[in-house]
Amino acid sequence: MGKIVTVxxxxxxxxxxxxxxxxxxxxxxxxxKTLCIDFDVGMGNLDLALxxxxxxxxxxxxxxxxxxxxxxxxxxxxxxxxxFFLSAPTDCEFEETDRAPIMKMFAEIRETFDxxxxxxxPGIGIGFALAHCGxxxxxxxxxxxxxxxRDATRAAGTLRDMEIDNxxxxxxxxxxxxxxxxxxxxxxxxxTTGVRLIGLIPEDxxxxxxxxxxxxxxxxxxxxxxxxxxxxxxxxTGKEIxxxxx
Numbered sequence: 001m002g003k004i005v006t007v008x009x010x011x012x013x014x015x016x017x018x019x020x021x022x023x024x025x026x027x028x029x030x031x032x033k034t035l036c037i038d039f040d041v042g043m044g045n046l047d048l049a050l051x052x053x054x055x056x057x058x059x060x061x062x063x064x065x066x067x068x069x070x071x072x073x074x075x076x077x078x079x080x081x082x083x084f085f086l087s088a089p090t091d092c093e094f095e096e097t098d099r100a101p102i103m104k105m106f107a108e109i110r111e112t113f114d115x116x117x118x119x120x121x122p123g124i125g126i127g128f129a130l131a132h133c134g135x136x137x138x139x140x141x142x143x144x145x146x147x148x149x150r151d152a153t154r155a156a157g158t159l160r161d162m163e164i165d166n167x168x169x170x171x172x173x174x175x176x177x178x179x180x181x182x183x184x185x186x187x188x189x190x191x192t193t194g195v196r197l198i199g200l201i202p203e204d205x206x207x208x209x210x211x212x213x214x215x216x217x218x219x220x221x222x223x224x225x226x227x228x229x230x231x232x233x234x235x236x237t238g239k240e241i242x243x244x245x246x
Contacts, residue, residue, distance in 0.1 A: 002110040005236060006135040008120035008128060008159075009142065010151020015172040016141045018217065019201075019229075020119040021049035023139075025218035026226075026233035028083035032114040035074060038088040039131040040121045051216050052077060052085050061089040064101040070108050079216050084113070099133050106134035115236070124158045132159065137166045137236070140195055143173045144186075153193045168198035170232060199232030200243055201225050 007023070009016040017040070024036040037060060038046035047053045055075045062068040063086070070086075077083035109116045120131035132138060138159050142152035156167055171189055190197050204225035218226060231241045 002113045002115060003136045003236075004106055004109065004116045004118065004134050005137045005139060006118040006120050006132045007139045007141060008131070008155060009122050009140060009148070010124075010153070010155040011148055012122045014122075014141045014143050014148050014152075015201075016122065017046050017119055018049050019139070019141050019170060019172060020046060020117050022217045022225075022229040023233050023236065024115075024117045025050070025077075025080050025083055025216045026230045027115050027117070027236070028077070028080050029218055029230075030233060030237070031082065032237070033082050033084075033112075035084045035086060035109060035113045035116045037086045037116065037118045039118050039127060041088045041090070041127060046119045047085065047087060049216070050077060050083075050085055051079055055085070059087045059089040060105065063105050064098070066101075070105065070112065077216070079219060098130055102130055103134055124155060128155075128158075129162065132162060132164055135164060135166075137168060138164050139168045139170050139198060139236075140193065141170050141172050142189065142193065144171065144189060149189055149192050152195075156193055156195050167195045168235075169193055169195035170199040170201065171197070172201045173203045174200050197243065198235050199228060201228050201232075 007016055007020045020036055024034050028034040036046060052075060055078065058068055058073040063070050063073050074084040074086050077085065118131050121127040140152050140155055142148045159167055169190060171186055186200060202224045204223055217229065228244060234241050
């Protein structure tokens with residue numbers, strides 16, 4: 001039975017979408033059949049991070065309406081075996097009544113894929129809630145910036161109210177000099193959010209380059225960020241991997 005991991009953030013700009021693409025790519029590279037879904041309706045950019053902007057023509061609203069079968073809706077990555085993508089609609093508005101068809105889609109996904117990573121909309125609105133309605137784990141992406149930490153803390157509280165207990169924190173764009181300048185540490189970020197750490201990702205120019213060259217980050221070999229995303233992906237599968245310190 002497959003696992004559904006929703007990746008979220010309290011605010012935009014933390015690198016959430018890049019994180020979804022990187023973790024999905026790493027899980028696929030580890031041999032797991034992996035689907036990533038863009039749930040950011042109207043604002044989706046996950047296809048760019050995956051280098052699949054020219055490959056996806058069907059979105060998940062067609063699956064929810066049962067007009068298209070899941071197997072025909074997903075697009076396979078031309079870059080990484082085992083990696084599949086399902087895009088977000090551009091003009092759909094979520095309602096609470098959408099929960100039942102979404103849960104049905106998630107049930108089918110569990111039967112077909114080892115892992116499904118969902119790129120949740122930022123904030124804590126209805127899209128955020130529906131993206132988590134079938135989640136086995138939620139990974140909250142934050143940076144060391146005070147607004148990001150505050151919003152990550154709020155997101156964690158909302159998820160606990162939704163009775164999602166398997167929460168993990170991924171601290172992105174880690175820059176030791178910046179942390180030192182604002183007199184904070186990774187331990188401070190963990191203490192502030194109250195969420196168990198699953199990954200530390202250093203600030204890395206290859207993240208920018210991969211997005212603008214339409215090459216998945218996981219294919220940028222010998223880069224710190226890639227190794228750390230790979231370690232985080234292994235932790236998602238239950239492996240005990242020591243954290244690198246920055």
